[in-house]
Amino acid sequence: xxxxxxxxxxxxxxxxxxxxxxxxxxxxxxxxxxxxxxxxxxxxxxxxxxxxxxxxxxxxxxxxxxxxxxxxxxxxxxxxxxxxxxxxxxxxxxxxxxxxxxxxxxxxxxxxxxxxxxxxxxxxxxxx
Amino acid sequence: xxxxxxxxxxxxxxxxxxxxxxxxxxxxxxxxxxxxxxxxxxxxxxxxxxxxxxxxxxxxxxxxxxxxxxxxxxxxxxxxxxxxxxxxxxxxxxxxxxxxxxxxxxxxxxxxxxxxxxxxxxxxxxxxxxxxxxxxxxxxxxxxxxxxxxxxxxxxxxxxxxxxxxxxxxxxxxxxxxxxxxxxxxxxxxxxxxxxxxxxxxxxxxxxxxxxxxxxxx
Numbered sequence: 001x002x003x004x005x006x007x008x009x010x011x012x013x014x015x016x017x018x019x020x021x022x023x024x025x026x027x028x029x030x031x032x033x034x035x036x037x038x039x040x041x042x043x044x045x046x047x048x049x050x051x052x053x054x055x056x057x058x059x060x061x062x063x064x065x066x067x068x069x070x071x072x073x074x075x076x077x078x079x080x081x082x083x084x085x086x087x088x089x090x091x092x093x094x095x096x097x098x099x100x101x102x103x104x105x106x107x108x109x110x111x112x113x114x115x116x117x118x119x120x121x122x123x124x125x126x127x128x
Numbered sequence: 129x130x131x132x133x134x135x136x137x138x139x140x141x142x143x144x145x146x147x148x149x150x151x152x153x154x155x156x157x158x159x160x161x162x163x164x165x166x167x168x169x170x171x172x173x174x175x176x177x178x179x180x181x182x183x184x185x186x187x188x189x190x191x192x193x194x195x196x197x198x199x200x201x202x203x204x205x206x207x208x209x210x211x212x213x214x215x216x217x218x219x220x221x222x223x224x225x226x227x228x229x230x231x232x233x234x235x236x237x238x239x240x241x242x243x244x245x246x247x248x249x250x251x252x253x254x255x256x257x258x259x260x261x262x263x264x265x266x267x268x269x270x271x272x273x274x275x276x277x278x279x280x281x282x283x284x285x286x287x288x289x290x291x292x293x294x295x296x297x298x299x300x301x302x303x304x305x306x307x308x309x310x311x312x313x314x315x316x317x318x319x320x321x322x323x324x325x326x327x328x329x330x331x332x333x334x335x336x337x338x339x340x341x342x343x344x345x346x
Contacts, residue, residue, distance in 0.1 A: 025155035028225050028242035047207030049227035049240045051156055076206075078229070081236040082156055083193050100237040102206045102227060 017118035018057050021067075021111075024082065024098065025051040032127060033103075040122045042111060044075065044103040051080055054097040058117035065097040071109035075124050076102040103127075152176075154239030157192070159230050161241045163292065164188035164216065175292065178244035179211060179220035180284035182334045183293025187216050189230055191238065201238075202231040210245050220245040220293055248284035248291055251331060251338045255280050256316065269341045272306070272321035276344075282315045284334055297333040306342050 020037060027033035033050035035042050044050055054062035069077045080098035097115075103126040111122040152161045152175035162174050164186035179185050191198050203213045207226020211218050218228070225244045232238040253266035256279040266280045284291040297315055299308045305325040311318045319329070321344040329340040 025240075028244075031225060031242075047210060047224065047226035048242065049155070049206055049229060049237075051237075051240075078231075078237045079235065080156070081158075081232065081238050083158055100229065100240065102229070104206075 019062065019113055019115055019118050019120045020055045021052045021113060021122060022055065023050055024053050025049070040120065042075070042101065042122055042124045043127065044101060044124070045127050046103045046106055048103050050101045051082070052099050052101060053082070054099070054113055054115060056115045056117040058115070062097040062115035062117070064116040066114040067099045068112045069109060069124075070112065071107070073104055074107040074109040074126050075111070076104050077111070078102065152241050154230065154241050156239045159192060159239035160190045161228065162188045162190075175241070175243065177289055177292050178246035178286070179218060180248045180286070180291035180293045180295065180334060181220050181222060181245055182248075183220050183284065183291070183295040185218045185220070185293045187213070187218055187228075193238070199233050204229045204231060211243060218243065223247050246286045246291055248286050248334050248336060250285040251333055251336045252283040252285040252290060253280050253331065253338065253340065254283060266340065268339065269343070270319070271343045271345055272319075273345055274321050274323060276321045278319040279311055280317055280319070282317070282331060282333060295334050297331065299329055299331050301328050301330045303327050305344050
């Protein structure tokens, strides 16, 4: 069966839409704060903060980025501000795709991440 | 020409300079965090050690985002069981580590740093010069002549490391041999030899104690 070209292109593009979370900070010694991108999983220690940046394969830094915790009692999500020029030497002044995660209490939940391009879900494990 | 400042003034200047140089860079490199000097308490150094359980530490933040003056800021602890923050003063509750979040307008996190809290194991006594410089540990036995003065500070110590934070200190036992008065800075005291004799000074803080034997020679 042959698909019409526009439909095939749409299927192809839909399959390529991807959204990522990348860590832009480090955990303190003895604690964990890491994103396992291949597994779409966040592991963070209780009481630790982790700055993350949302990117997608449409725009680079996510446009209209949203990040939501399905259980704020396990992991809290705060909007962040990052003057990218300081950290990366790029000509950006306000990266609205930065968030700061905080491990609130041990447990598991999920993060919903969304941009104007696509969306996805990351599993979360908060460890003691 | 050397100018001799009154001791309290020289201490204030010393501590102000120390505060200005002290900082801890935030995880996003957009703010530096340090020990503040607000509220009349002592400036206890920068964030180069854990806070002592039971102590309070005034905090100072310097924002480093080009092109903007400092907006309204707020500090929040991500581990309130380890330390809490109110009115820019951290209060250490239990050993551990937690993030100190710096919030700006519209609840944006502008930066953060992780603070450590440790249980103090001992009290350390540091002899101080009149300019406030540390001269080493105060010996547990002192021999003084009437009129001599010794300036010292009290530190909370864990694993040989001086911990951060302000806490109440009690010094008793001078009698008629020596007097002990506060030196105008939290945790700093001045021993003054009054008359020949012997005295045992008991120094207590954070549930810990130590002693200094003082002999005032004729």
